[in-house]
Amino acid sequence: MRRNNRDLYPYYMVLPAVIIMAVFFVLPVVASFFFAFTDWNISRIFDIEFVGLKNFLYIFNDEPFNVAIVNTFVFAVASTVLKTLIGLLLALALVRPLRMRSFLRTVFYMPAVLSMIVVGLVFISIFQMNGLLNQILEFLKFPVTDTIWLGSRKMAMGAIIFTDTWKWAGFNMAIFIAGLQGIDVTYYEAATIDGASKWTQFRNITFPLLMPALTTNFTLNVIGGLKVFDQVFIMTSGGPGYSTQVLSTYIYSEYAKGLLGRATAIGLILFLIVMAIALPSNHFLRKREVEV
Amino acid sequence: MKKTLRCAFVLFLAMLVTFMTACGGNDTGGTPKSSTSGATAVNGNETPSGEQASDKIDYSKKFDNPVTISYYVGQSRFKEAMRTIAKKIKEQHNIEVDFQITPDAQGGNVLKSKLAVGEIPDIVDINTPIDFSEYPTDNYWLELSDQPWVQRLNLDKRLLSDKDDGSIYAMPYLGLTIIEAAWYNVDTLQKIGGKEPETYEEFLDLCELCKKHGIAALAMSNKDLWTAQQIPIFAYWPMALYPNELETYDKILKNERTFSDSKEFIQVLTDYRLLFANGYVNKDFATATYDMAKEYVATGKALMMYNGPWALNDIVAKWPNVKMDSFPIPYAGQKRVAVDPATQGMVISKDSENLEAVLIWINAYSQPENMNLYFDENPNTTPFIDVKSEKLHPAYQKLFDEYYNKDLVAYDMNSPLGIAQQVQSDVQWPLFAELALGTKTPEQVLAEYDAKYADFMKEMKMPGF
Numbered sequence: 001m002r003r004n005n006r007d008l009y010p011y012y013m014v015l016p017a018v019i020i021m022a023v024f025f026v027l028p029v030v031a032s033f034f035f036a037f038t039d040w041n042i043s044r045i046f047d048i049e050f051v052g053l054k055n056f057l058y059i060f061n062d063e064p065f066n067v068a069i070v071n072t073f074v075f076a077v078a079s080t081v082l083k084t085l086i087g088l089l090l091a092l093a094l095v096r097p098l099r100m101r102s103f104l105r106t107v108f109y110m111p112a113v114l115s116m117i118v119v120g121l122v123f124i125s126i127f128q129m130n131g132l133l134n135q136i137l138e139f140l141k142f143p144v145t146d147t148i149w150l151g152s153r154k155m156a157m158g159a160i161i162f163t164d165t166w167k168w169a170g171f172n173m174a175i176f177i178a179g180l181q182g183i184d185v186t187y188y189e190a191a192t193i194d195g196a197s198k199w200t201q202f203r204n205i206t207f208p209l210l211m212p213a214l215t216t217n218f219t220l221n222v223i224g225g226l227k228v229f230d231q232v233f234i235m236t237s238g239g240p241g242y243s244t245q246v247l248s249t250y251i252y253s254e255y256a257k258g259l260l261g262r263a264t265a266i267g268l269i270l271f272l273i274v275m276a277i278a279l280p281s282n283h284f285l286r287k288r289e290v291e292v
Numbered sequence: 293m294k295k296t297l298r299c300a301f302v303l304f305l306a307m308l309v310t311f312m313t314a315c316g317g318n319d320t321g322g323t324p325k326s327s328t329s330g331a332t333a334v335n336g337n338e339t340p341s342g343e344q345a346s347d348k349i350d351y352s353k354k355f356d357n358p359v360t361i362s363y364y365v366g367q368s369r370f371k372e373a374m375r376t377i378a379k380k381i382k383e384q385h386n387i388e389v390d391f392q393i394t395p396d397a398q399g400g401n402v403l404k405s406k407l408a409v410g411e412i413p414d415i416v417d418i419n420t421p422i423d424f425s426e427y428p429t430d431n432y433w434l435e436l437s438d439q440p441w442v443q444r445l446n447l448d449k450r451l452l453s454d455k456d457d458g459s460i461y462a463m464p465y466l467g468l469t470i471i472e473a474a475w476y477n478v479d480t481l482q483k484i485g486g487k488e489p490e491t492y493e494e495f496l497d498l499c500e501l502c503k504k505h506g507i508a509a510l511a512m513s514n515k516d517l518w519t520a521q522q523i524p525i526f527a528y529w530p531m532a533l534y535p536n537e538l539e540t541y542d543k544i545l546k547n548e549r550t551f552s553d554s555k556e557f558i559q560v561l562t563d564y565r566l567l568f569a570n571g572y573v574n575k576d577f578a579t580a581t582y583d584m585a586k587e588y589v590a591t592g593k594a595l596m597m598y599n600g601p602w603a604l605n606d607i608v609a610k611w612p613n614v615k616m617d618s619f620p621i622p623y624a625g626q627k628r629v630a631v632d633p634a635t636q637g638m639v640i641s642k643d644s645e646n647l648e649a650v651l652i653w654i655n656a657y658s659q660p661e662n663m664n665l666y667f668d669e670n671p672n673t674t675p676f677i678d679v680k681s682e683k684l685h686p687a688y689q690k691l692f693d694e695y696y697n698k699d700l701v702a703y704d705m706n707s708p709l710g711i712a713q714q715v716q717s718d719v720q721w722p723l724f725a726e727l728a729l730g731t732k733t734p735e736q737v738l739a740e741y742d743a744k745y746a747d748f749m750k751e752m753k754m755p756g757f
Binding site for chain 2: 039041042043045058063124127128129146148149150151152153237238239240241242243253255256257258259262
C-alpha cells in the first residue's frame with residue numbers, strides 16, 4: 001500500500017521546534033497573564049504580590065499610554081498601507097521582462113536585510129536640520145528646508161513611517177513577485193483576446209489571484225506595525241517629549257523604572273490588541289482568496 | 293498521533309508548572325553569582341572571603357595562568373586610557389580584563405537586570421554614592437575598608453559608601469567630579485564682544501548678543517535626554533533654593549512637600565523655557581546629540597554649553613586648539629557652582645569568583661604610575677594624595693580656586709534623591725524636553741512629575757508614600 005506523504009516523517013520530529021516555541025513564546029505569554037496582575041518589581045524580583053487590576057487602572061489613566069495607543073495605530077495603519085502599496089507597485093513593475101530586472105529587485109530588497117540600527121542612524125543623519133533631505137529640498141527650491149524632521153512633534157512620526165516604509169517595501173515586493181509569478185499567463189492571454197484593458201485584467205485576474213500574497217503582507221505589516229519598537233527607539237526614543245511614544249517604547253520605559261508587573265500588563269494589552277486585529281483580518285482576507 | 297499529542301501536552305504542562313513554581317513567592321531570592329568570562333581558579337589557591345581579603349592577598353603577585361575578570365562600564369565613561377592601564381596590569385600580574393561596555397542610556401537597565409538575576413560582573417563602574425540608593429552595598433558589594441589604597445585617599449570617605457560608619461565600598465578613580473558650569477569658547481566670546489556675566493540679567497544680555505551675531509548662546513542636545521536636565525537641575529534650582537536646597541530635597545524624599553510646592557522650581561522652569569522661546573539655543577536642540585553640542589561650541593556655532601567637566605575634557609581632547617573658559621550661570625542672585633557630591637568609582641561584587649585577582653587589579657590600578665596614564669589623557673581631580681593631575685584644564689581649576697574652595701557651592705538634587713533616578717530619567721527628562729518644545733507649561737510638567745514620582749516611590753515602598 002502506498003504510504004501517504006504525511007507518514008514519511010514521524011510527528012515527534014516537530015518536538016524540538018514545539019519545545020523552543022513553547023519555552024520562548026508560549027510560556028512567557030501565559031506567564032504574563034499572571035505577572036500583569038502583580039506588583040513585580042526588579043528590586044523585589046522574587047517577592048511578588050497580587051494587586052488585581054491596579055496596574056491596568058494606572059495604565060488607562062496615564063496620558064503617555066493614550067498617546068502611545070494613538071501613535072501605535074497611526075504607525076500601523078500608515079506603514080501597512082504604504083509598504084503594501086509601494087511593494088505592489090514595485091512588484092508589478094519588476095515582474096515584467098526588463099533587462100535590469102534582477103539588479104533592480106536586489107536593490108529594492110537590500111534595505112530589508114540591513115540592521116535597523118544602521119538604517120535608523122543613517123536616517124537620523126538624513127533628517128537633521130543640515131541633513132541630506134533638507135539639502136535636497138533646498139536644491140529643489142522647496143520652502144521647508146529649515147524643518148527639523150525628528151525634532152518636530154508633527155513631523156517626527158511621519159519621518160519614522162517613511163524610514164520603515166523605505167526599509168520594508170522591498171520585502172513586500174518580493175512576496176508580491178512570488179505571488180505574481182504563480183498566476184498562469186494564459187488568463188492574461190485569454191483576457192487580452194477578449195479585449196480586456198490592463199486595469200480590468202488587474203482588477204479581475206491579478207488582484208484576486210494575488211490575495212494570498214496580500215494576506216501574508218498585510219498580516220505581517222499589521223503585526224509588525226503594532227509591535228514597532230526599533231525604529232522609534234533608535235530614531236526618537238519616543239520623543240520629542242512623548243510625541244512618538246508607541247506601546248512598545250512605553251513598555252520599555254516602565255521596564256526601565258523596574259516596574260516589571262506594569263510593563264507586563266502593557267505587554268498583555270498589546271498582545272490582546274494584536275490578536276484582536278490580526279486574527280480577524282487574516283481570516284477575512286483568507287476567505288477572499290481565490291482558488292484555481 | 294493522539295499518543296504523541298498527549299505526550300507533547302503533558303510535557304508542556306510540566307514546563308508550565310516548573311516555570312510558575314520557579315517564579316513563585318520565594319523570599320530567599322536567588323544566589324547572586326558573578327559573571328565572568330573564561331575566569332579560571334587561581335592556581336590552586338583559595339579565593340579569600342572579603343573579611344580576610346587583605347590578610348591573605350599578596351598584592352604584588354603575578355598569576356601563573358591568566359585570570360580574566362569582568363568590568364562593567366558605561367560607554368561615555370570608558371576611556372582608552374583604561375585599556376592601556378589594563379594592558380600594563382596584565383604584564384605585571386597576568387590579570388586580563390573583559391570590559392563590558394554598555395550604551396549610557398541602557399546601562400542602568402542592563403545592570404539592574406544583571407543584578408536581579410545574579411549575573412553580577414566582578415567590577416562595576418558607578419557614580420558613588422548616588423548609585424548606592426539603587427544598588428545598596430549590603431545587597432551586592434564587597435567592603436573595601438581594609439584595602440591598602442584606602443590610606444592614600446584624598447576624598448571624603450562618605451562619598452564611597454551608603455553608610456555613616458566610615459566603611460568604604462568603592463574605589464574611586466576620580467576625585468570629586470560633578471561640578472557644573474557653562475564652558476564657553478573664548479574666541480567666540482571675544483568675537484561677539486561679550487564678557488562673563490555677573491548677574492542673570494547680564495547672562496540674558498549675553499544670550500541676546502549671541503543671537504544678534506547669528507550664533508546660539510547655549511548648545512542644547514535634547515536628543516541625549518540626560519543633557520536636558522543640566523540647566524534646570526544644576527544651574528538654576530540649587531541657586532534658587534540656596535541655602536535650603538538640601539533641606540528641600542530631604543522633604544521631597546519624605547513626601548513632606550512636592551515639586552509643585554516649590555515656587556522656585558516653577559520660576560526655574562519658566563526661565564528655562566524662555567531660553568528656547570527667545571531663540572538663545574541651537575535650532576535643532578530637539579534632535580542634536582551631546583557630541584553635536586560639543587562640536588557647536590568648539591566650532592563657534594554656539595558660545596557655550598552647560599554641563600560637567602567631562603564635556604570640557606572631551607572638547608579640548610578633540611579640538612586641542614580651542615580656547616575654553618568657564619563661569620557658573622549667576623541665577624537668583626547666586627554666583628555659585630552647582631555640585632553633586634559624588635565621584636566615579638569601582639565597586640566589587642562580593643560574590644566574585646575571582647576576588648583575589650580583582651582586589652589585586654584595583655590596587656594596581658590605583659597606583660600613581662597607572663592612574664597617571666588616565667589623567668594624562670583625561671585631566672580631572674584625583675582621589676589619591678600621591679596622584680597628581682598636572683594637566684587639569686585652567687577653566688576647571690578656576691572653578692575650584694574661585695568657587696569650590698571658597699565654599700561658593702550649591703547642591704543639586706541628584707544624590708539626595710538618588711532612589712528616584714530612574715523616574716528622573718524616564719519621566720523628568722522627557723518632560724523637560726516637552727517644556728523646551730513649549731508643549732507643556734511649567735505647572736503641567738511639575739504636576740505630572742509629582743504624580744509619577746509619588747507613584748514610583750509608592751511602588752518602591754518608600755516610607756512616607
